[in-house]
Amino acid sequence: ISIDTINYNVFKECVDNDLVDILNDxxxxxxxxxxxxxxxKKxxxxxxxxxxxxxxxxxxxELTNYDN
Known part of the structure; x- marks a missing residue:
């Protein structure tokens, strides 16, 4: 199971309850x-x-253009 989050509390809840295998940050x-x-920790x-x-x-x- 993957979770897409930058929120520490959301990820911690998933880790504490063994609900996640992949973090996408x-x-x-x-x-x-x-x-x-x-x-x-785990x-x-x-x-x-x-x-x-x-x-x-x-x-x-708005910042989608790159010079290279």
Missing amino acids: ISACTNNPEIIKLLK NKFYSVVLMHKRGNPHTMD
Whole structure:
């Protein structure tokens, strides 16, 4: 089961109840680095998808052009 969230509390709830195997975080855990500590806490291997975004959730849709 995969969860797509940047919210620590949402991910923690899923981890605490053994409801998740894969974390997809569009902030690459920069929104809350405590998520990384949570991944290490449990004696379980998690797959992690780290994404990137330009700007913040309010501006990232406008920042879609890249020079390279």
